[in-house]
Each structure stands twice: as C-alpha cells, then as structure tokens.
Amino acid sequence: MLKLNPIGTKWVFKNKQGEDGMVVRNKARLVAQGFCQKEGIDYEETFAPVARLEAIRILLAFATSKGFKLQQMDVKSAFLNGFIKEEVYLRQSPSFESARFPDRVYKLRKALYGLKQAPRAWYARLKSFLLKFGFVMGSVDKTLFLLSRGGDTLIVQIYVDDMIFGGSSHALVSSFVEQMSREFEMSLMGELQFFLGLQIKQSLEGTFVHQAKYTRDILKKFNMGDSKPMTTPMSTNTALDADEDGEAVDQKEFRGMNGSLLYLTATRPDIQFAASPRTSHRQAVKRFFRYLKFTPELGLWYSSGSSLSLRGFSDADHAGCRIDRKSTSGACQLLGTSLVSWSSRKQASIALSTTKRVHCCSLAARSRLLWMKATLSDFGLKYGKIPLLVDFTSLST
Known part of the structure; x- marks a missing residue:
C-alpha cells in the first residue's frame, strides 16, 4: 500500500496597506503547512534569488541618470503559477471537507503558498518566460533581466513576485506589460512609488x-x-x-x-x-x-543626468572597540553623485598595525566595487580602473 505524507493547510487573512498606511486590499489565502514536508521526499531545492537592496539602488540611479521612470507591477497569487516536479499531497482544507470522502487527499499539480519549493518553482516559471521573450539574465545578479531591441533597452528587476521595470522606449515597455498580462494575472501599479518599504518619488530633476x-x-x-x-x-x-x-x-x-x-x-x-x-x-x-x-x-537623492562613473571611499579606526580592540571599517560606493552602497562593520580580526586595519578595510571596499562593476557591465557600462580613496594619513606618521 502506498504511504503518503499529506500536508495540512491553513487559511491566512491579511490587510495590505499602501504608502500612507491605509488598507488597500483585504486578502485571504489558503497556504500549505510546509513545516510538515520532508526533505528528499516532498521537496529537493528551495532557494529563489532575491534582489539585493544595493541592486535596487543601482537601478534607481541608472534609470534616473538615463531619464526614464521606473514602473511597478506584481503577479497576483504568483506562487500558484509555479510547476512542481515532486509528488505532494494535501489534506482537505478547513471548512471545505467532503462529507462523502473525508479521508481523501489532494494531489498538487502546481505550487501552493507555504510549500518550501514554491518560491523556486515560481522563479523558474518567470525566468523561463522572460528568456523566451528575449531577455538576457544578469551575469552576477540573477534577479536582473535586460532586453535590447533596435538600440532601446528594457530592464526588469525581480523581488519574489514584485517587479520594477523601465526602459528607454515606451513602445518596448508597453509590449512587455502586454505580454506579461497575457501570461500571468497582473496587478499594474503604475509609476514606482512604494517598494520594500522604500518611498520613492521620481521627478524630472531626479529621484x-x-x-x-x-x-x-x-x-x-x-x-x-x-x-x-x-x-x-x-x-x-x-x-x-x-x-x-x-x-x-x-x-x-x-x-x-x-x-x-x-x-x-x-x-x-x-x-x-x-x-x-x-x-x-x-x-x-x-x-x-x-x-x-x-x-x-x-x-537619498539621485540627480537626473548624473554621470555614471564609479568610485569608492574607505576608512577605519584603529582598535576602536573597547571590548576586544577590533577596528571598525567604513566604506561607501557612488555611481556618479549617487550613493548606492555603504557599510560600517567591525573587522573579523584584531589589526596589529594601522597598515593592516587600512588594508582590511580597503579589501572589503574593493570586493564591493568589483561586484558593482560586474553588475553595471550588464547595463552596458564598461569601466577601466576604478578609484578607491583610502585614508592613509596615519601611515605617513
């Protein structure tokens, strides 16, 4: 007799709020109790790439510099569009049990919210569609997709089921929206204003x-x-x-x-x-x-028409922590005049000299600059040597 591992479900109710805190939508969703799933039986891999905040800020700075406005849309019930390859069974949902067959279970054909593999299944479906449409995936950032046609460019950044996009051609953007609406049930939000808790105001002068x-x-x-x-x-x-x-x-x-x-x-x-x-x-x-x-x-203010030169700054104190005498590194990276990345964190080891603490700090800053250089190459920007300004005042004494 076939042994099954049926998974329970639960109804989840939520109020979705807008930028001003007002309720814009009441949502009810049936979710699977994924914590009951067994690895290797009910699922294999679970990951789904998520855009870094630095990537979002880079896109905002780039779009502002190029003079096109970003728009936003999300896919309604996105995870329900993903296909799963494993055999997964669900118990009957609360309040909807069959009086005639109370012991029967459902066999899932598609992903359901709550399943551990649901985010990955959705990403695979969306990625397949975008590549079929002609997009090229970013070489470093796997949530970035770019499309070039006739000298025009369209950029799409994905954060689970939310997408921000924009391009140099209105016709290309409209075509993309139309194709997405045919493939998925979309919620078009218009100009990007509120994303991941960030309030965004786009104008002719900047963002x-x-x-x-x-x-x-x-x-x-x-x-x-x-x-x-x-x-x-x-x-x-x-x-x-x-x-x-x-x-x-x-x-x-x-x-x-x-x-x-x-x-x-x-x-x-x-x-x-x-x-x-x-x-x-x-x-x-x-x-x-x-x-x-x-x-x-x-x-943060990103100026319209700003240059897209890349540069970085780094500095560190020496044995500043009174507990373990580790140094704290600080760094920031700018795209033109736009601040897109920064950090302030304690170094992993104790610096025995000012030279070591400066080099530890600059190494972390260089790593971030190299990641940004690779990401921006997907935007069509090429850089030679990138200036990294480091405070070496203490080394001259």
Whole structure:
C-alpha cells in the first residue's frame, strides 16, 4: 500500500496597506503547512534569488541618470503559477471537507503558498518566460533581466513576485506589460512609488528615496513619538563597552529597536552602526530614535543626468572597540553623485598595525566595487580602473 505524507493547510487573512498606511486590499489565502514536508521526499531545492537592496539602488540611479521612470507591477497569487516536479499531497482544507470522502487527499499539480519549493518553482516559471521573450539574465545578479531591441533597452528587476521595470522606449515597455498580462494575472501599479518599504518619488530633476512612513511607525511602536528630537545620532563623548555592572534591560524590546534601525539603514547611511544590552546601551539606542524624530524625511537623492562613473571611499579606526580592540571599517560606493552602497562593520580580526586595519578595510571596499562593476557591465557600462580613496594619513606618521 502506498504511504503518503499529506500536508495540512491553513487559511491566512491579511490587510495590505499602501504608502500612507491605509488598507488597500483585504486578502485571504489558503497556504500549505510546509513545516510538515520532508526533505528528499516532498521537496529537493528551495532557494529563489532575491534582489539585493544595493541592486535596487543601482537601478534607481541608472534609470534616473538615463531619464526614464521606473514602473511597478506584481503577479497576483504568483506562487500558484509555479510547476512542481515532486509528488505532494494535501489534506482537505478547513471548512471545505467532503462529507462523502473525508479521508481523501489532494494531489498538487502546481505550487501552493507555504510549500518550501514554491518560491523556486515560481522563479523558474518567470525566468523561463522572460528568456523566451528575449531577455538576457544578469551575469552576477540573477534577479536582473535586460532586453535590447533596435538600440532601446528594457530592464526588469525581480523581488519574489514584485517587479520594477523601465526602459528607454515606451513602445518596448508597453509590449512587455502586454505580454506579461497575457501570461500571468497582473496587478499594474503604475509609476514606482512604494517598494520594500522604500518611498520613492521620481521627478524630472531626479529621484528621492526615503523611509519617512517607516520612521514614524517605529517611533510610535516604541513610544518615542513625543520624545525630544536630537540633532545628532550619537554623542561624541559616548564610548560604549560591556557595562557589566549596569542595569539589565528588556532584551526583547532592545533587539526589536535594533532590528528596526537595521531595516532603516536601507536609505539612512547616517545610522549604520549601533550596539549590545544594558541601560547605557538602551539610552544610546533611544538617542538614535530621537535623532530620527528630528530627521524623519532624510533620504537619498539621485540627480537626473548624473554621470555614471564609479568610485569608492574607505576608512577605519584603529582598535576602536573597547571590548576586544577590533577596528571598525567604513566604506561607501557612488555611481556618479549617487550613493548606492555603504557599510560600517567591525573587522573579523584584531589589526596589529594601522597598515593592516587600512588594508582590511580597503579589501572589503574593493570586493564591493568589483561586484558593482560586474553588475553595471550588464547595463552596458564598461569601466577601466576604478578609484578607491583610502585614508592613509596615519601611515605617513
């Protein structure tokens, strides 16, 4: 007798909100309880490429420089379009059981939300369609697809079931939208305005990217909406250490505050670095929130017609961490005048000299520049030597 591993299902209800926080759609979805799946039986591979935020910012800067506006659309019930090769069985859905055959199960022909292989199955279906349409997949970024016809270019960036796209020809863009609508049930959102929590305003002068709504949301969430604003994110006299004698704080709240700040760094390089939990640490994090209260509308500006030259900057302190004496590296990369990538992180090893800490920092910055160079080559941009400016002041003493 054939032994099956039927998977349960569950109804999920959700309100989808727009940029202003208003409910734009009520959604009900039947999802599979994928945690019951067994690897090697119910699924093999599960991954699906997801665009990096740096890739999104590069596309925004490139499109702004070239003078075309990006648009957005998503595929309705995207995962239901993917085909699966494994045999997967589902129990009857709650409230829809058959009175006559209560013990029967469903055999899936297509993917369902909740299945571990569903994202990969959807990506494979979409990738197949785009390549058939004539697109070329990015050599480095597998979520980037480019189409060239008669001197015109169309660029598509994928983030699961959301797509942002734009091109130099209105006819080419319209043809793409028409073909996508024939193949899938699409939701056309028009000009790109709200994507992955980023608020985007495109104009003739340039593109402004910010997270004002998210900033106000987290201020409200952590009861900091009425706090006194601060003009700087951190005091110059603050030197955080383990503070083992300090009073312990609510770790759940502290981690939540730090996690909220980490997502905000998608458009705020000015708050990239923060730290661990005692009262002194919590006060430092709360100062970040008071700084956000002072600068909620701060974001990134990409100028129209800006050059697309690539350059980078890097620097590091020396043994700046008072706990383990590791150095902290900082770097940023610009596409013309547009800041598209940045980082601030502790080095993995202790630098025994200023020379070593500078080289560790510049190595990480070079790696990011090489990735950007390879990505931009798919856009048709070719670079020779890329300038990386490093602070060697300490080496001359």
